Amino acid sequence: MTRLNNSHACIACARRSDGLAVGRPQKLGWFCLECGPDIARKALYMKNLDAVEQRACEKVAAEAGQEPITIAPSELPAFIAWAVKEFAETMRKDLDEGGAPF
Structure with a gap:
């Protein structure tokens, strides 16, 4: 998944991240301050489109x-x-x- 470990893009909204991440070292979801860590954590564990x-x-x-x-x-x-x-x-x-x- 290209959205993982991408320190430049928010995992939730795909806009520029603010340098913060959730997850583990090999599976990080970077996020912007507008989305925040709770939404980023949910996006990190999403599997497929509904x-x-x-x-x-x-x-x-x-x-x-x-x-x-x-x-x-x-x-x-x-x-x-x-x-x-x-x-x-x-x-x-x-x-x-x-x-x-x-």
């Missing part, structure tokens, strides 16, 4: 289109920002509309 998150990934992928995507290196940051924002908005909309898998 059904709502997986469905949001699939919907965002569908929004990106069915054709192969070629992104110039200079456009990649904007694409990542779009994908992260769309993921969060898609999950929120899905849950607001009663799309929870239960």
Whole structure:
């Protein structure tokens, strides 16, 4: 998992960490002060995306289109920002509309 032992990114929100971590020396979850150690600890032990998150990934992928995507290196940051924002908005909309898998 690339989110582990990455001292530059918060394990919970993926923004810049503030140099603090939870876990063991071989399995550290670095975090920002906004997320804090409790949320980082929960993120550290998450295994897989749940059904709502997986469905949001699939919907965002569908929004990106069915054709192969070629992104110039200079456009990649904007694409990542779009994908992260769309993921969060898609999950929120899905849950607001009663799309929870239960």
